[in-house]
Amino acid sequence: MANATRLHAIRSRRVITPQGELDATIVIEDEIITAVHPNAHTDSRFSHLPTEDLGNLALLPGLIDAHTHINEPGRTEWEGFVTATRAAAAGGFTTVVDMPLNCLPETTSVSSLEIKREAAPGKALIDYALWGGCVDGNQQHLEPLARAGVPGYKSFLVYPGCDGFTSIDRANLERALPHIAATGLPLLVHAELDPPIEAAVRHLNATGADWRRHDTWLASRPDQAELDAIAMLIDLCRQYRFRLHIVHLSTAQALPMIAAAKREGLPLTVETCPHYLHLAAETIPDNGVLYKCAPPIRSESNRELLWQALIAGTIDLVATDHSPCPPELKRLTATQLGEEPGRFDEAWGGIASLSTALPVFWTEAISRGCTLSQLAQWFSAAPATLVGISAKVGSIEVGKYANLVAFDPDATFTVTPNVLHYRHKLSPYMGEQLLGSVRGTWLRGEPVFTRTEDIDVFAVTPRGREYLLSCLS
Numbered sequence: 001m002a003n004a005t006r007l008h009a010i011r012s013r014r015v016i017t018p019q020g021e022l023d024a025t026i027v028i029e030d031e032i033i034t035a036v037h038p039n040a041h042t043d044s045r046f047s048h049l050p051t052e053d054l055g056n057l058a059l060l061p062g063l064i065d066a067h068t069h070i071n072e073p074g075r076t077e078w079e080g081f082v083t084a085t086r087a088a089a090a091g092g093f094t095t096v097v098d099m100p101l102n103c104l105p106e107t108t109s110v111s112s113l114e115i116k117r118e119a120a121p122g123k124a125l126i127d128y129a130l131w132g133g134c135v136d137g138n139q140q141h142l143e144p145l146a147r148a149g150v151p152g153y154k155s156f157l158v159y160p161g162c163d164g165f166t167s168i169d170r171a172n173l174e175r176a177l178p179h180i181a182a183t184g185l186p187l188l189v190h191a192e193l194d195p196p197i198e199a200a201v202r203h204l205n206a207t208g209a210d211w212r213r214h215d216t217w218l219a220s221r222p223d224q225a226e227l228d229a230i231a232m233l234i235d236l237c238r239q240y241r242f243r244l245h246i247v248h249l250s251t252a253q254a255l256p257m258i259a260a261a262k263r264e265g266l267p268l269t270v271e272t273c274p275h276y277l278h279l280a281a282e283t284i285p286d287n288g289v290l291y292k293c294a295p296p297i298r299s300e301s302n303r304e305l306l307w308q309a310l311i312a313g314t315i316d317l318v319a320t321d322h323s324p325c326p327p328e329l330k331r332l333t334a335t336q337l338g339e340e341p342g343r344f345d346e347a348w349g350g351i352a353s354l355s356t357a358l359p360v361f362w363t364e365a366i367s368r369g370c371t372l373s374q375l376a377q378w379f380s381a382a383p384a385t386l387v388g389i390s391a392k393v394g395s396i397e398v399g400k401y402a403n404l405v406a407f408d409p410d411a412t413f414t415v416t417p418n419v420l421h422y423r424h425k426l427s428p429y430m431g432e433q434l435l436g437s438v439r440g441t442w443l444r445g446e447p448v449f450t451r452t453e454d455i456d457v458f459a460v461t462p463r464g465r466e467y468l469l470s471c472l473s
């Protein structure tokens, strides 16, 4: 029979809903959750359904990563829709939002957006959306990008590492912001300013600093670079009333300023990343270029303040900033005669983390008394709101897509290349024992990833599709 409704159910003693943790059965009709039914009450309407019983495994809403670098088209040898979405599904994600800078062409106009759209179909295992770029001089493209369906924009206040995606200064930002405010979409900003960085690098080079040390990298990206940028952005947010989102906050020194801006009622949200919540500068080894990211990983005491701010709500959400590259760009070993490996100033910055973000986070969260409900808020509900897709995803509720994750919060495992499903198996977590294991991921009602013992199985047919967020008529 054509168009028959597919009706089935998933049962767990620990379903994480906005109302808290429930012993419940989720009824799924085609792609949608149509009932969240308490297991204590038997109901003859559901008893005949094919039901998968997860027992004590927790059932979480599909995670949403608002900060993924997919790099396709143009740098598919770094990553791509196939590998990034497999890695994401294995990490419990059902939606990723791609950054506009590492692909070629960069996503700074509707025509470049269309080129990316042509590269994606038939490859993505999970759903995705595509951020637009706000760069030096593309303000005339911002509203057309919104009409074409981007959920928001990304800007850099410092050099982003790719020549084709220009950083933007205050004067140019002020030309762009009226257009962004008109769309109602968020502007995500890499918040570091150049002058404190340039001064620090001049001093380090004048004093013969050793660039194979993480201390040197840390000193070259001082807290002040983030503080100056965030102060400027808050000022602009007050003036132009656009939705401001600070990506990958690293310095805890900015938290009082952010809390004050929120109290003032400014439309400001903030993310941090699992690596800032798990790692600390004190334990990063020399030549540890796998740990290189910008802003850098700071001190243990800084990390504790980030945790407090996340729990207090000053930081709204957690995003991976999954930013992979080929091994030669990490400069782990010398690839040419005379090259010095392990130099932080020469290695590509960025940590690939889609497959490990959830357990890296949970390993730390559990010792701070955090719950799975909080995890669902920071990794699913809050990013859904930022991206503008919370009507469809972000929680286990009737009417939403059956995007689900079976998670064993008590299991431990060791990070090996086998569990990293992105293209290049590089990770600062290699060999580390982590807490919490993703056992299965469902996209709109259908399984896309299953882990049985140590065997990872993926859906054969990629069903991932793009969220179109046309906000302007």
Ligand SMILES: [Zn+2]
Binding pocket: 067, 069, 099, 321, 323
């Ligand atoms: Zn990034």
